[in-house]
Amino acid sequence: MQNGMVIIGAGECGARAAFALRENGYDGPVTLIGTEQHLPYERPPLSKDAMVSDSHPSPRTIAGDEQFSEKRIDFIARSTVAAINRPARHVVLEDGRQIGYDRLLLATGAIPRALPLAANSKHCVTLRSFEDAMAIRARFQPDARIVVIGGGFIGLELAASARRRGAKVTVIEAQARIMMRGVPEEIAHIIDSRHRAEGVSILCNTGIVSIVDNAENVAITVSSGNVIAADLAIIGIGATPVTALAEASGLETGNGIVVNEWLQTSDPDVFAAGDCCAFPLAIYGGRRVRLEAWRNAQEQGTLAARNMLGALEPHQSVPWFWSDQYELGLQVAGLADEGTQTVRRDLGDGAFILFHLDENGRLVAASGIGTGNAVAKDIRLAEMLIARSARPDPNQLAESAVKLKSLLAA
Numbered sequence: 001m002q003n004g005m006v007i008i009g010a011g012e013c014g015a016r017a018a019f020a021l022r023e024n025g026y027d028g029p030v031t032l033i034g035t036e037q038h039l040p041y042e043r044p045p046l047s048k049d050a051m052v053s054d055s056h057p058s059p060r061t062i063a064g065d066e067q068f069s070e071k072r073i074d075f076i077a078r079s080t081v082a083a084i085n086r087p088a089r090h091v092v093l094e095d096g097r098q099i100g101y102d103r104l105l106l107a108t109g110a111i112p113r114a115l116p117l118a119a120n121s122k123h124c125v126t127l128r129s130f131e132d133a134m135a136i137r138a139r140f141q142p143d144a145r146i147v148v149i150g151g152g153f154i155g156l157e158l159a160a161s162a163r164r165r166g167a168k169v170t171v172i173e174a175q176a177r178i179m180m181r182g183v184p185e186e187i188a189h190i191i192d193s194r195h196r197a198e199g200v201s202i203l204c205n206t207g208i209v210s211i212v213d214n215a216e217n218v219a220i221t222v223s224s225g226n227v228i229a230a231d232l233a234i235i236g237i238g239a240t241p242v243t244a245l246a247e248a249s250g251l252e253t254g255n256g257i258v259v260n261e262w263l264q265t266s267d268p269d270v271f272a273a274g275d276c277c278a279f280p281l282a283i284y285g286g287r288r289v290r291l292e293a294w295r296n297a298q299e300q301g302t303l304a305a306r307n308m309l310g311a312l313e314p315h316q317s318v319p320w321f322w323s324d325q326y327e328l329g330l331q332v333a334g335l336a337d338e339g340t341q342t343v344r345r346d347l348g349d350g351a352f353i354l355f356h357l358d359e360n361g362r363l364v365a366a367s368g369i370g371t372g373n374a375v376a377k378d379i380r381l382a383e384m385l386i387a388r389s390a391r392p393d394p395n396q397l398a399e400s401a402v403k404l405k406s407l408l409a410a
């Protein structure tokens, strides 16, 4: 090996992978290439704290300049990889520079899904980068009319942030309820009620018919025939994995860059991890999924680094994500749609956890909601039970006096 390790994409996953290569004893060249102008930074605050903080925010960086130099990580910012030449084992940057690799990691992430009807509107925006966040933040003014198209996490977090800044908010959702993907109805209902109590108007079963710009605002005609005027419309209808580079270089892609349990693509020297990859989840019998979750990006970045160095350890983690809206904290461990039976455990002060069991009584997921971190400890324990393929007694799961720790010991 002489060229070293190259990582494309300097987000959560790529940055963690670069440092993990060093933590695992790799001494050769490490190059991290990213399109954005900043040091790698955290995205979760962009829809939350960065929208509501009193002082003007800066990106919350994952590591500082000095850490990159101390670990001898060559971080190339503001550079996009235009092509991968696999036979010659090098990547080509947009400026024509070529960088050779022994092993390559694609950590290209995801981008917001586009709404074609909004393509020509200058008042319709999406959120992924720090710059996107700052442009949105500037428009969250008292009494500004904000429309959020899509009732998923990012849209709803933005709705909560906009309300905290005094804006008037309407959420338009095509499905019968908000957070249809990955969150059980009982929990979505709590979040829906909380938004309505704040004065957010939520329109479900509502499609978009047309979007017409005026000089200062935009008119959105919805399927009921109503026209909603907005100073700003935020499109939050999901994300698309960034796979073009992988596809162009002949790697297998589907809903994401296809990898095996070691996060290896169809080329054994090229790995993919984080939001951009579709991987088999061992704990669900190898079901192929693509996650858009912060901890997954971290864990997969770290695992990809070890496997690039030859460890070939399988990915075995339980999926986990959180969302914060107003004072409410939501957490989901596992895949709730694997469950056929739900058991509720009340934790007091309105907090509760839903345990999802499959037809064999195996715990496959747990979803919880409460104030702040009220559900965090129990979700963590549930995650350990899920990882062990435990079949806990549903009566004990429902009984809050029975400590989850004792079920783990059993």
Ligand SMILES: Cc1cc2nc3c(=O)[nH]c(=O)nc-3n(C[C@H](O)[C@H](O)[C@H](O)COP(=O)(O)OP(=O)(O)OC[C@H]3O[C@@H](n4cnc5c(N)ncnc54)[C@H](O)[C@@H]3O)c2cc1C
Residues within 6 Å of the ligand: 008, 009, 010, 011, 012, 013, 014, 033, 034, 035, 036, 042, 043, 044, 045, 046, 047, 079, 080, 081, 082, 107, 108, 109, 110, 127, 128, 129, 154, 242, 245, 273, 274, 275, 276, 291, 292, 293, 294, 295, 297, 320, 321, 322, 323, 324
């Ligand atoms: C607003 C927001 C809020 C979120 N909140 C939460 C939350 O509360 N909880 C949670 O679990 N998750 C949350 N997430 C999801 C989490 O942030 C992502 O799962 C995580 O950032 C994915 O990391 P990644 O490195 O895979 O991709 P990304 O963070 O998207 O990074 C990929 C990077 O690759 C770069 N890139 C792409 N192509 C190229 C190329 N050809 N050359 C060079 N660079 C390239 C991109 O510019 C980007 O910087 C949130 C995401 C967003 C956007």
